[in-house]
Amino acid sequence: MTQQEQPKPLLIISSSPHMHSGNTVSAAMREVLLALAPALAASLYYFRTDALQVILACCASAVIAEALCQKIMRHPITITDCSALLTGLLLAFCLPPQINPGLAAFGSACAIVIGKQIFGGLGANIFNPAHIGRAILLASFPAQMTTWSLPVTADTADAVASGTTASTTAATTAVTASADAVTVATPLALLREAGRLWQSGAAVQDGFLPELSQLFWGNTAGSLGETCVPTLLAGGIFLIWRQVIDWHIPVFYIGLTGIICALYGFYNNFAATYALYHICSGGLIIGAFFMATDWVTSPVTKKGRIIFAVGLAVITSIIRLRGGYIEGVCYSILIMNMLTPLIDRYIINTPFGRGNRHA
Numbered sequence: 476m477t478q479q480e481q482p483k484p485l486l487i488i489s490s491s492p493h494m495h496s497g498n499t500v501s502a503a504m505r506e507v508l509l510a511l512a513p514a515l516a517a518s519l520y521y522f523r524t525d526a527l528q529v530i531l532a533c534c535a536s537a538v539i540a541e542a543l544c545q546k547i548m549r550h551p552i553t554i555t556d557c558s559a560l561l562t563g564l565l566l567a568f569c570l571p572p573q574i575n576p577g578l579a580a581f582g583s584a585c586a587i588v589i590g591k592q593i594f595g596g597l598g599a600n601i602f603n604p605a606h607i608g609r610a611i612l613l614a615s616f617p618a619q620m621t622t623w624s625l626p627v628t629a630d631t632a633d634a635v636a637s638g639t640t641a642s643t644t645a646a647t648t649a650v651t652a653s654a655d656a657v658t659v660a661t662p663l664a665l666l667r668e669a670g671r672l673w674q675s676g677a678a679v680q681d682g683f684l685p686e687l688s689q690l691f692w693g694n695t696a697g698s699l700g701e702t703c704v705p706t707l708l709a710g711g712i713f714l715i716w717r718q719v720i721d722w723h724i725p726v727f728y729i730g731l732t733g734i735i736c737a738l739y740g741f742y743n744n745f746a747a748t749y750a751l752y753h754i755c756s757g758g759l760i761i762g763a764f765f766m767a768t769d770w771v772t773s774p775v776t777k778k779g780r781i782i783f784a785v786g787l788a789v790i791t792s793i794i795r796l797r798g799g800y801i802e803g804v805c806y807s808i809l810i811m812n813m814l815t816p817l818i819d820r821y822i823i824n825t826p827f828g829r830g831n832r833h834a
């Protein structure tokens with residue numbers, strides 16, 4: 476019997492995966508970049524050339540750093556998979572608009588080298604690389620990382636009406652860790668000061684806090700990619716629809732954070748919209764959809780992802796409500812990244828065919 480006439484084997488024994496979904500790393504990265512395109516357009520609209528400089532610096536630095544690391548370690552250069560580009564863009568979205576592009580490039584290089592390549596490259600990192608870069612920048616250059624500016628589209632008169640005054644700036648500096656100068660107050664800083672006024676029994680003047688519509692559409696001070704909620708929601712829903720990410724982490728993370736803040740506000744007799752301000756302010760939305768859902772640094776099971784999201788919500792709420800720093804998304808994600816292996820070890824699915832393991 477010739478080789479062509481030999482029958483096909485009835486059983487093939489091989490290691491998993493046994494079926495390929497047809498998706499690739501580069502294709503998934505491109506879909507995430509596509510999902511971030513609306514937020515990119517919003518950041519360029521609100522912050523113009525400042526946004527463009529920071530984004531280009533972060534993206535270029537991330538790609539170059541990855542290529543150099545892989546060249547030095549004699550690994551195949553994989554910058555075409557767009558993972559480094561995505562890391563640079565996500566880091567840029569977490570930075571103030573007027574940060575020095577050189578510092579942005581430094582943080583992006585740290586994100587790739589320390590947050591990714593030092594662990595072995597894509598798939599081996601234990602922390603979200605973009606947040607590693609942000610944490611390094613915040614620890615190294617706190618003044619530059621906590622100096623905020625209004626969007627180009629914001630009216631100066633509206634800024635003054637919404638609390639951007641000398642007294643508010645001083646209050647913002649007081650609640651912003653190690654800040655030497657603050658151009659304008661971020662909504663979270665204003666909310667922290669409003670909470671202190673409510674707790675002391677003082678009245679909060681009309682216009683002290685920005686309108687919720689301003690927070691929702693992004694016409695307010697903040698990091699480049701975190702202000703415009705509709706663009707982030709659209710991108711997140713797109714990724715869920717394309718099955719690039721699972722819905723459990725963003726839904727439980729955002730939902731439970733809102734519940735905790737609502738209960739805290741109710742207990743302290745804060746305004747009814749207190750929880751909505753927390754949801755629409757800071758990096759909660761972008762962190763929930765685009766960073767906490769990272770395949771490598773989040774649990775693999777649905778139950779594990781829910782536990783992961785609960786931990787994120789609790790840590791974020793504690794830092795925001797009682798901590799000295801006004802934003803807790805970055806550190807909550809990094810802390811829960813450390814616990815992901817532990818969650819995966821103890822929260823496991825029942826193997827197929829074994830039924831109830833306790834039976």
